[in-house]
Amino acid sequence: MNILGIESSCDETAAAVYTADGLQSNVIASQAVHERYGGVVPELASRAHHKTIQATVQQSLEEAGISLDRIDAVAVTQGPGLMGSLLVGLCFAKGLCLSRDLPLIGVNHMDAHIYANFIDGEPEYPFVSLTVSGGHTQLVHVRGPFDHILLGQTRDDAAGEAFDKIGKILGLPYPAGPEIDKCAKEGNPQFHDFPQAMLDNKFEFSFSGLKTSVKYYLEDREDRASFLTDHLSDICASVSRAITDVLVKKLENAIEHTGVRTVVLAGGVSANSMLRTRAREMAREKDCRLYIPRLAYCTDNAAMIAVTGYMMGQRQMYSDMNLKPYANLTESR
Ligand code: KG4
Ligand code: ZN
Numbered sequence: 001m002n003i004l005g006i007e008s009s010c011d012e013t014a015a016a017v018y019t020a021d022g023l024q025s026n027v028i029a030s031q032a033v034h035e036r037y038g039g040v041v042p043e044l045a046s047r048a049h050h051k052t053i054q055a056t057v058q059q060s061l062e063e064a065g066i067s068l069d070r071i072d073a074v075a076v077t078q079g080p081g082l083m084g085s086l087l088v089g090l091c092f093a094k095g096l097c098l099s100r101d102l103p104l105i106g107v108n109h110m111d112a113h114i115y116a117n118f119i120d121g122e123p124e125y126p127f128v129s130l131t132v133s134g135g136h137t138q139l140v141h142v143r144g145p146f147d148h149i150l151l152g153q154t155r156d157d158a159a160g161e162a163f164d165k166i167g168k169i170l171g172l173p174y175p176a177g178p179e180i181d182k183c184a185k186e187g188n189p190q191f192h193d194f195p196q197a198m199l200d201n202k203f204e205f206s207f208s209g210l211k212t213s214v215k216y217y218l219e220d221r222e223d224r225a226s227f228l229t230d231h232l233s234d235i236c237a238s239v240s241r242a243i244t245d246v247l248v249k250k251l252e253n254a255i256e257h258t259g260v261r262t263v264v265l266a267g268g269v270s271a272n273s274m275l276r277t278r279a280r281e282m283a284r285e286k287d288c289r290l291y292i293p294r295l296a297y298c299t300d301n302a303a304m305i306a307v308t309g310y311m312m313g314q315r316q317m318y319s320d321m322n323l324k325p326y327a328n329l330t331e332s333r
Contacts, residue, residue, distance in 0.1 A: 001313050004071045004096075005306025006057065008049045008089030009081025009109050010134070011040045014302035015057040017064035017071075018310045023119055024064035026296065026303040029056050038174045039164075046084030053092050060302070068100060073318070075309020078106035079326035080135065086325035094321055105309045106319040109300075110136055110329060111146070113266040115311060116297040116304035123291045124262045128254045130247060130279070133267035134160035134175065136329065137247075139203050139254045142264075145311060151254055152203025159243055159269045162207035166214050166239055170232065180236045181272050187237030189274070192217070194242035202253045210242055237274075244275045248282050255286055264291040271298035 007014040011031045017024040031048040034040045061068060076093035079086055090106075097104045114129045128151070129140045137154040157165065160177055167176015172183075195213050197206040214235070221227050228235070251263060265279055276292055283290035297303055312318075 018306035187233030191234035
């Protein structure tokens with residue numbers, strides 16, 4: 001089965017081809033238009049998707065060396081995401097399916113982050129996924145393919161959102177997660193103890209207080225500018241520790257609760273080097289197998305949509321042409 005995957009939920013227009021021989025192409029057109037606004041502007045995102053989607057899909061087919069005639073199904077992100085952006089991908093996919101008489105597969109973006117681990121690996125079921133992105137932070141018990149139980153999630157900000165908002169306070173460009181990661185490598189994670197919220201709750205997270213505490217920590221200083229110049233990397237390292245310690249602690253709780261022997265990381269924040277290191281240490285201590293997608297498959301991409309579409313196609317999980325996008329996860333099930 002040859003699957004064309006299309007992703008347009010936020011600010012990356014992406015297309016990929018996945019076949020029985022694995023991933024054949026993975027093309028991403030990132031939207032630079034948002035940089036000057038310090039965040040994604042939804043209307044600009046949909047327009048940029050509209051402009052680039054055809055060329056992106058074309059390129060993914062060319063790089064795979066597979067013509068549209070040999071595609072067996074089109075998988076597309078149905079949600080969660082920005083409504084206007086999702087609509088562009090969904091309408092494009094439906095157009096292709098209608099004109100070529102192909103089946104359509106609506107993919108849940110958060111599921112796809114999890115199944116990105118199957119591009120290079122073969123995690124054993126059941127497993128627990130720590131899915132950490134810009135919009136979501138979840139612990140998911142994956143009992144079998146597409147058989148998921150949500151153990152817990154964030155009550156307010158997502159982990160990626162915390163990185164981005166704290167980065168903004170520190171004067172770093174958007175998205176700040178990768179910038180904080182880079183800076184943190186030079187810093188001392190023990191420089192300051194930022195609060196780690198909800199440690200008494202097993203599976204739920206809260207990150208909005210951390211952002212506020214960084215804000216007050218800097219606001220109270222008269223030497224703020226020079227302090228930041230001297231200690232930016234220490235603050236980045238301390239913030240990273242506060243976030244990753246909580247994430248890894250709750251992943252550990254999930255392992256104990258479910259008794260799984262396999263864990264996976266998923267989503268944009270799984271690109272974070274401190275999280276990757278700590279999760280590896282924890283998995284070793286717990287004698288668990290850990291899977292983490294390679295960096296290109298952590299942040300938004302279409303390879304994860306194509307591989308998930310492939311797995312759904314194998315199980316006849318097709319959608320009809322009335323498939324509608326959803327902005328939030330709660331509307332999805
Ligand atoms: O999964 P993703 O690409 O998009 C969503 O589905 O939200 O995740 C994007 C998030 C952003 O908040 C970004 O700052 C964060 O992932 N991120 C990172 C790193 N790379 C991306 N956060 C920390 N460290 C990184 N290396
Ligand atoms: Zn994502």
